Amino acid sequence: MLPQPKVDRILFATDFLASSRIALDYAAAFASHFKAALIMLHAVELSYPAREAETATSRPSVSRRLACERLEAIANGVRCTGLQVETLVVDGIPSDVILQAVDYHAADLLVLGVHGVHRGLAHLLIGSNTERILLSANCPTMTVGAHVMAGVDPALHFKEIVYFSDFTPEATAAAPYAVFLGKEFHAAIDLCQLMPDVADNSPQGRNVLAENYCETMKKLLPEAASTWCSPSFHLDHGMEIDEIIERAQGQSAGLIVLGAHTESQLGRHLNTSFAYHLLAKATCPVISVRHRSSATL
Amino acid sequence: MNELKIARILFATDFLESSRLALDYAVAFAHHFKSTVTLLHAVELSPPAEEAEVVTGRPCVSRTAAKERLDAFAAGLRRTGLEVKTIVEDGTPCQVILNVVKAQSPGLLVIGVHGVHRGVGHLLIGSNTEKILLSVSCPTLSVGAHVLAGIDLRLKLNRIVYCSDFTPEAAAAAPYALLLGREFNVPVEVCHLAPTPLQHDSEPAQEQAENYCDALRRRIPDTAGDWCTPAFHLKHGFDLDQILTRVETETAGLIVLGVRTQSQLGRHLHTSFAYQLLTRAACPVLSIKGGQNDG
Numbered sequence: 001m002l003p004q005p006k007v008d009r010i011l012f013a014t015d016f017l018a019s020s021r022i023a024l025d026y027a028a029a030f031a032s033h034f035k036a037a038l039i040m041l042h043a044v045e046l047s048y049p050a051r052e053a054e055t056a057t058s059r060p061s062v063s064r065r066l067a068c069e070r071l072e073a074i075a076n077g078v079r080c081t082g083l084q085v086e087t088l089v090v091d092g093i094p095s096d097v098i099l100q101a102v103d104y105h106a107a108d109l110l111v112l113g114v115h116g117v118h119r120g121l122a123h124l125l126i127g128s129n130t131e132r133i134l135l136s137a138n139c140p141t142m143t144v145g146a147h148v149m150a151g152v153d154p155a156l157h158f159k160e161i162v163y164f165s166d167f168t169p170e171a172t173a174a175a176p177y178a179v180f181l182g183k184e185f186h187a188a189i190d191l192c193q194l195m196p197d198v199a200d201n202s203p204q205g206r207n208v209l210a211e212n213y214c215e216t217m218k219k220l221l222p223e224a225a226s227t228w229c230s231p232s233f234h235l236d237h238g239m240e241i242d243e244i245i246e247r248a249q250g251q252s253a254g255l256i257v258l259g260a261h262t263e264s265q266l267g268r269h270l271n272t273s274f275a276y277h278l279l280a281k282a283t284c285p286v287i288s289v290r291h292r293s294s295a296t297l
Numbered sequence: 298m299n300e301l302k303i304a305r306i307l308f309a310t311d312f313l314e315s316s317r318l319a320l321d322y323a324v325a326f327a328h329h330f331k332s333t334v335t336l337l338h339a340v341e342l343s344p345p346a347e348e349a350e351v352v353t354g355r356p357c358v359s360r361t362a363a364k365e366r367l368d369a370f371a372a373g374l375r376r377t378g379l380e381v382k383t384i385v386e387d388g389t390p391c392q393v394i395l396n397v398v399k400a401q402s403p404g405l406l407v408i409g410v411h412g413v414h415r416g417v418g419h420l421l422i423g424s425n426t427e428k429i430l431l432s433v434s435c436p437t438l439s440v441g442a443h444v445l446a447g448i449d450l451r452l453k454l455n456r457i458v459y460c461s462d463f464t465p466e467a468a469a470a471a472p473y474a475l476l477l478g479r480e481f482n483v484p485v486e487v488c489h490l491a492p493t494p495l496q497h498d499s500e501p502a503q504e505q506a507e508n509y510c511d512a513l514r515r516r517i518p519d520t521a522g523d524w525c526t527p528a529f530h531l532k533h534g535f536d537l538d539q540i541l542t543r544v545e546t547e548t549a550g551l552i553v554l555g556v557r558t559q560s561q562l563g564r565h566l567h568t569s570f571a572y573q574l575l576t577r578a579a580c581p582v583l584s585i586k587g588g589q590n591d592g
Contacts, residue, residue: 151366
């Protein structure tokens with residue numbers, strides 16, 4: 001059994017781009033729901049000359065000053081709603097800064113805006129950065145993609161939470177989290193299984209896969225697994241990537257919970273993978289829960 | 298026109314990410330000018346969806362969802378003490394916006410503008426934005442995809458950049474720029490857009506600049522003298538990239554731009570300076586149609 005998930009500290013990492021504005025609405029709504037402390041983080045990457053100039057003049061550079069002002073402005077907006085907010089402007093590469101902050105502040109949830117690839121390499125949180133964060137962060141990560149719409153209900157009345165998994169035991173780490181959120185928000189949970197390639201044409205492969213999966217599920221969620229975990233159900237309802245993306249783009253899903261694999265080939269090449277497509281295309285936020293070896297014990 | 302008053306602000310949204318930022322600006326302006334805010338969303342239903350609504354007598358999912366999102370916005374705004382109304386109207390966004398502007402004559406329209414990459418499926422890009430800017434009778438604040446989040450609710454602008462091509466039509470925006478500068482107590486910088494044929498020919502440029510400043514002085518006789526000095530502007534003819542860079546390095550808070558309805562430039566806004574400025578600027582662009590401040 002896992003310890004009950006908790007959300008006491010939420011880390012909101014922002015590069016100030018438009019998608020992070022909607023991510024902020026979600027971060028604030030979650031913080032308000034869970035009465036969590038909100039930590040706002042921005043990474044500044046100064047050029048070598050800029051850093052030298054800071055040392056020489058002992059005054060912050062323009063970009064640091066502007067970043068601090070923007071972050072404070074955002075924090076003040078959120079403080080008006082009664083939340084407790086802390087701001088951090090830290091030097092370094094965004095993905096490093098974010099991963100370190102998750103550990104240092106023992107964040108229970110990381111919230112990020114994710115841009116489409118069209119934004120170009122100059123921007124901070126696309127592609128390989130997002131990938132690295134998702135695969136390495138030691139807490140669940142909520143990503144708010146470019147297709148998530150503004151007008152977030154501050155009370156977070158989700159009609160439905162969709163839990164995506166690909167049938168592997170590793171992906172089951174996300175299941176307890178999906179159940180936890182379903183209970184918190186009184187939302188129905190829909191289980192969608194991504195049919196892995198190996199099982200496509202081999203009935204035997206499918207059975208082995210389904211049995212392994214259910215074994216893990218039963219260990220993780222004794223009460224829930226008995227109702228969820230009937231292999232035949234899943235085998236009949238395996239979905240293709242396109243179907244799942246379509247499902248994620250529908251009106252009813254308020255939140256997607258996704259099991260991400262750190263070990264698999266799929267995980268390593270996330271930008272071409274299912275998970276990345278899902279993040280980039282979903283019309284609701286996606287919470288990725290990383291499988292940790294300790295979690296299955 | 299000696300004081301800038303904005304009694305009503307109309308915020309039109311398609312709920313895409315740039316309109317979330319645009320809302321922050323609408324709120325900040327509303328607080329500053331003590332304006333009421335109307336939130337507007339246009340729903341475009343397919344004929345089958347419309348039929349279904351008539352048959353069942355119940356609103357369809359997309360209408361309900363739009364209402365919920367708009368109400369969520371409104372609730373957030375009301376918490377900050379603003380007076381808010383919401384409108385969900387049927388029709389193409391452009392037509393709906395123009396109708397509501399006509400019916401309510403707001404002092405300011407605020408919209409989010411996406412980059413072209415969003416594809417034709419989205420509402421407020423390209424030709425729509427174009428049509429809105431050229432047809433509405435009120436100033437329009439557009440917040441593009443390169444505008445950053447984190448604006449101060451008290452709207453601390455560092456400076457205002459007023460872009461003009463020195464034609465008398467563009468001068469319509471000048472009083473607005475000046476009054477905004479006075480309102481927010483920040484300097485207004487005039488950037489001259491040098492039309493290409495004039496760039497290397499100083500005599501017509503000089504003449505144009507003088508005509509322009511004459512037009513300005515007629516509009517705001519008391520103050521135009523202070524900042525409208527043709528010599529300075531002629532030396533500093535800007536092209537688009539220079540203006541965008543300047544806006545970024547000088548951390549301008551706002552660009553004010555006069556758009557012309559009559560010119561070829563106006564009709565083909567999406568390839569024009571104005572459209573590029575809207576989509577690429579790191580701060581919002583306030584566009585004012587030529588002639589609308591008359592009277």
